[in-house]
Amino acid sequence: MKKIKYLMVLPLLLVLTSSISAEAEDKLYRASIDSDGIQRVEIVGGEYYYEPDHIIVKVNVPVEFIIRKTAGFTPHNILIQAPDAGIDISLDITKDPTPVKFTPSKVGKYPMYCDKRFLFFKNHREKGMEGILEVVE
Template identity: 35%
Template sequence: MDLYLRVARKPFAMEFLVVMGLLLPISLLVAGSPLTISVPIDSDGVQRAMVEVDSFTFTPHHLIVIAGQPVELTFKSVTWVVPHSVIIDDPRFGLHIQAELPAGENRMITFTPTIPGSFAIYCDRKLPFVKSHREKGQEGRLEVR
């Protein structure tokens, strides 16, 4: 009996094959995109990384940097219409970064973190009567070690 006839008689087997066929590409996509990175230090001593900004996401969404070393983060908007902002604000640690990010553009922010801690990176955009981008999940994390 060939494979087609055996699968055709067992609907569960066919459903299993379809589900696995759909999940495999998704799992490979997720596994291939780093969500957490330790930001590398270039030869000039600056920690540099590119963060992609899409509708309600930052990728990677968790950046790990070293205190006392300069950091240069480039935020690249991949949206066509919706503008975003990039905010890292924690007065207790002397961090107050706010940058506007128009759709389709890049913004570079530079700073030198001095105190270890964990800080939110978020977009504060909000239209009337709807949740803000941050409330919809557009929040990342800057971890200073």
Template identity: 55%
Template sequence: MKRIVMFAAALFVLAALPALGDEGGEKPGQTTFRAPVDADGVQRVELVGGDYFFRPNRIIVRVNVPVELRVRKETVLVPHDLVVNAPEAGIDFKIDLEREPAVIRFTPTKAGSYPMYCDKKLLFFPSHREKGMEGVIEVVE
């Protein structure tokens, strides 16, 4: 019986974590970043994930120009990841977001609009994507 009570208490705590938010941060609205091409020919973008958003949540990059996407999360306890599944455009990755930045490198090969999202989910609750943690990478000519 004691194990059941402890298990139920642990589930309650885990369910309450998303409600704690971003340590004082606020959920932003639509944020767009048009990546400039640096002197070395690379488009650099910094992306931050929080509960339940990406900032920026709309990234515009040029086709056939290398991209360096530096990603991290703001939250401490809630796990997040970043998923883009567009192999036809040269953009295909899934990475867990950490507090320390990680770098993703790719070269988009096809113009278009490609969804990015967090696919984390806790038991029977809506996924982070369903809660609004999604955005788009727009590849333009």
């Protein structure tokens, strides 16, 4: 009977460990405040990822994202929609680095993602092109 219980727990353990290792693969970036008082973060979007994909910024301090995409013809965008927190980004990204300014006003974790898709295929978010903007004290 004990052995059966163990067998039931095993798949759960496997799921837990695989989600922990996925977490460890986050490309974390903690923004620092430049001498002009702005937190600048360079972001690159490609197939199908953002680099970095976990960005930590301070609340109530202006942020400037400088966003570009990798070479290639696949269109990408970036969406972070949390207007209550002063964040409302919706931008088609190009190879030219484009600045996006905002000041996050509320601590929290906000999803960022690309919702482009080709015909009826999965959208890029479903293919892994997503990340987290984390606003901290």
